[in-house]
Amino acid sequence: MPAIRIQNLRKTFGKHVAVGDVDLNVAQGEIFGILGPNGAGKTTTVECLTGMIRPDRGEIRVLGLDPATDLSALRHTVGYQLQSSELPNEMRVGEALQLFAAFYPNPADIDELLETVGLRAHRKKAFSSLSGGQKQRLSIALALVGNPRIAVLDELTTGLDPQGRRDVWELIENVRETGVTIVLVTHFLDEAEALCDRLAIIDHGHTIAEGTPSELIEASGLPSNERRPSLEDAYLAIIHNNELLRAA
Amino acid sequence: MNALPALIRSEATLLSRNPTAIFMALLFPTALLLLQGLVIPGTDEVLGGDDPAFAQLRAIDLFIPIALTVALGSVTLTNFPSAIGGYREKGVLRRLATTPVGPQRVLIAQVILSGVSLVLGAAIAVVAAVMLLDAQAPRSVFLVIGVFALAAVQMLCLGSLIAARASTAQNANGIGMVIFFVCLFTAGVWTPGPLMAEPLRQISGYTPLGAASQSLTAAWYGQPMSLIPIAVMVIWTVPLLFIAIRTFRWR
Ligand SMILES: Nc1ncnc2c1ncn2[C@@H]1O[C@H](COP(=O)(O)OP(=O)(O)OP(=O)(O)O)[C@@H](O)[C@H]1O
Ligand SMILES: [Mg+2]
Numbered sequence: 001m002p003a004i005r006i007q008n009l010r011k012t013f014g015k016h017v018a019v020g021d022v023d024l025n026v027a028q029g030e031i032f033g034i035l036g037p038n039g040a041g042k043t044t045t046v047e048c049l050t051g052m053i054r055p056d057r058g059e060i061r062v063l064g065l066d067p068a069t070d071l072s073a074l075r076h077t078v079g080y081q082l083q084s085s086e087l088p089n090e091m092r093v094g095e096a097l098q099l100f101a102a103f104y105p106n107p108a109d110i111d112e113l114l115e116t117v118g119l120r121a122h123r124k125k126a127f128s129s130l131s132g133g134q135k136q137r138l139s140i141a142l143a144l145v146g147n148p149r150i151a152v153l154d155e156l157t158t159g160l161d162p163q164g165r166r167d168v169w170e171l172i173e174n175v176r177e178t179g180v181t182i183v184l185v186t187h188f189l190d191e192a193e194a195l196c197d198r199l200a201i202i203d204h205g206h207t208i209a210e211g212t213p214s215e216l217i218e219a220s221g222l223p224s225n226e227r228r229p230s231l232e233d234a235y236l237a238i239i240h241n242n243e244l245l246r247a248a
Numbered sequence: 249m250n251a252l253p254a255l256i257r258s259e260a261t262l263l264s265r266n267p268t269a270i271f272m273a274l275l276f277p278t279a280l281l282l283l284q285g286l287v288i289p290g291t292d293e294v295l296g297g298d299d300p301a302f303a304q305l306r307a308i309d310l311f312i313p314i315a316l317t318v319a320l321g322s323v324t325l326t327n328f329p330s331a332i333g334g335y336r337e338k339g340v341l342r343r344l345a346t347t348p349v350g351p352q353r354v355l356i357a358q359v360i361l362s363g364v365s366l367v368l369g370a371a372i373a374v375v376a377a378v379m380l381l382d383a384q385a386p387r388s389v390f391l392v393i394g395v396f397a398l399a400a401v402q403m404l405c406l407g408s409l410i411a412a413r414a415s416t417a418q419n420a421n422g423i424g425m426v427i428f429f430v431c432l433f434t435a436g437v438w439t440p441g442p443l444m445a446e447p448l449r450q451i452s453g454y455t456p457l458g459a460a461s462q463s464l465t466a467a468w469y470g471q472p473m474s475l476i477p478i479a480v481m482v483i484w485t486v487p488l489l490f491i492a493i494r495t496f497r498w499r
Contacts, residue, residue: 050346052342052345052346052498072348072350075346075347075348076348078346079346080346082339082342082343082346084339085339085340085342085343086338086339086340086343087340087343088262088335088338088340090262090265090266091258091262095258095261098254098258099254099255099258100347102250102251102253102254102255103251103254103347103348103349104347104348142343143346146347146348
């Protein structure tokens, strides 16, 4: 059974088509990256697959669960880090984790989790006094505290310092070692290249490419004579080709 | 899974760090009563009049159930919904929506915590009024506590409906205020005790805060309790909470 299968997903907001036609296939135990320009429909796609919003059309299966009918099971299965979210100002780091841990039957060990996301020393800090990167780390920890089988992380390293990004990469790989499937939305191509087994590129609400990093480089059609094209080169070429195709 | 106790504990901790909210919950009714009793003249003169149930009372005696009613309304219709509206505005609810916790626990945790703090606040006010203003103590303490608790739950359920829908704290406050003033009118805040015209009194008895005010007044002065306002409160409670849970917005 695939971890996630999305077919012909469509979601509109009023007249605006946020997602026109997205297909995604994520295997269990994979780290899967979703790339694409701002406003391409990445967040909308993951909101549909986590059951946060209802799509207009399309089929979604998450470990066999349909978000429309098995929402409660889905909530136990999937940890979702929102692109932006807040906690009450006065809530402390340790308290937030304790609270969220109480929502799940088999939560992670909070001390361990604090250690892994590098917030151990900030356990007693109020949410409002955390730096942007620290909030981000807390947000990742909250997505993992329920020991989910799938973690969906939207822009997980945005706002982190270079060391923090590397720490989080390591964290993600460690989490994957435990058998968790990871879907991450990112704008950092080096991150995608370092972490992801497979990727999808979404543009204007459509999946325009899906495959391993080397398959995407191949698919970009870039010549690899003097220098092998990077994933970033490939990404930009694929987006550019899509623009030309759309214009035609 | 101990989600409900964890939510209550978490909210209680947050409340303990918020002096304004503590004041509103625990000391607002007391402040209201002391202001009326100590500052406004004439509140300790005997009313007289024809109605034997009220003739021996002073205005301040009548004012105790009214002050409790005002506190009931303000905490449940403005403070509590605007707290949840604020969570919605900030995205805290969206974060909770990704977990298995569900709207019913989020709402019920708030209802329980606000209910407990309201009862405590009311108790402080009554003790202060009896000791400092020499006001008449309730005839039946247990009956008053029971009626007040029921009224608190009922009003919190009404507040839940605002809390379930309001998009921001300000929005919740606005809606809450409008309903609050209508409720104050039906509760007879401007026409205490016997001053409200009888037909109006009967209609008001079917509204949430009107029923609360009438049963509270009756319980306080040991007048015969009518079951109608009690039934009215029970009937309001369940559907309001049910609708609130069903229509709860996470964003
Ligand atoms: N609730 C909403 N109401 C109206 N339009 C929306 C809503 N959510 C998203 N959109 C629109 O849908 C489109 C896709 O948004 P989405 O958030 O999915 O993009 P994204 O790929 O995640 O972008 P980014 O990289 O900037 O996070 C955008 O044009 C956005 O303005
Ligand atoms: Mg996004």
